[in-house]
């Protein structure tokens with residue numbers, strides 16, 4: 001059995017990662033966090049794990065096959081290379097490596113075949129990117145994407161456990177809408193990340209893409225209003241059929257809410273309608289649990305994808321639970337063309 005490390009195990013994403021690993025039958029798991037949490041205990045299924053300090057030396061000891069990192073960009077820049085150099089396969093959820101050449105940025109349903117091209121480091125996209133490409137990927141396959149515009153409504157948990165604590169302690173009537181990211185010129189870094197990551201995953205480097213990202217007083221669950229223009233006509237009914245047949249997508253009408261999405265594995269989508277203001281325009285509304293599919297679950301699905309696609313990684317999860325699909329439902333990169341192998345709904 002592969003030996004797994006969860007680095008950032010005390011955080012919003014790390015806690016959910018441990019919960020999902022236990023549920024999915026992973027057993028040989030260790031928990032790491034900063035010096036602050038070393039020696040404390042975290043839940044792992046029915047038991048607990050003692051938290052170890054994540055130092056470069058501890059992660060470079062060569063006694064872990066695979067590490068899942070959710071510790072922030074600066075800490076990932078220090079710790080991921082230490083682990084990777086010792087032969088540990090690293091899946092990093094920060095923005096440190098997402099756009100680096102040679103680092104696959106993977107959402108298994110969309111570009112899973114790219115995962116097997118890793119050289120020791122794989123990147124998990126931003127939570128908002130993951131839910132977006134789960135919808136855009138199938139629409140692109142069906143009709144070709146010409147342009148994307150979106151507005152996001154992102155929950156407090158997207159900014160970590162401290163942000164969740166702040167919202168919990170606040171009077172509900174004090175809720176406000178903010179844009180609490182750093183800005184680079186006219187755009188927040190969240191908006192530019194969404195564009196760059198979407199272009200990389202879909203392999204559409206010139207895709208016209210404009211986003212406005214907003215934080216809303218919701219604890220968990222990100223929402224998105226998405227306007228797409230396609231190259232070929234696609235009716236709302238056609239788009240609904242395409243999305244209903246796509247893995248990790250569930251059509252939820254008349255419209256989904258973040259509360260509907262929390263605790264589930266799917267990206268929910270509704271209000272699929274024509275945008276009459278442009279040629280071949282569609283409008284959608286999507287919601288997703290940002291801590292699960294937007295972070296922890298996607299990374300575990302990468303592990304499971306690698307384990308069933310013949311990559312050199314001996315992880316023994318519960319294979320049959322992977323999207324309830326059998327390994328043969330994975331289309332190998334050579335057969336799928338374009339963006340590499342991907343999962344198909346069984």
Ligand SMILES: NC(=O)c1ccc[n+]([C@@H]2O[C@H](COP(=O)([O-])OP(=O)(O)OC[C@H]3O[C@@H](n4cnc5c(N)ncnc54)[C@H](OP(=O)(O)O)[C@@H]3O)[C@@H](O)[C@H]2O)c1
Nearest residue numbers: 008010011012013033034037070071072094158160161295
């Ligand atoms: N929240 C989301 O929806 C989401 C989605 C996608 C990606 N991500 C990414 O995941 C990462 C973590 O996010 P989060 O929301 O889980 O944050 P969080 O709740 O603030 O948790 C941060 C975790 O990182 C640990 N940590 C911080 N500095 C460290 C260091 N120098 N060495 C080792 N461990 C360190 C913390 O340990 P201590 O408890 O010891 O401080 C804690 O376990 C970020 O890069 C974020 O961008 C988050």
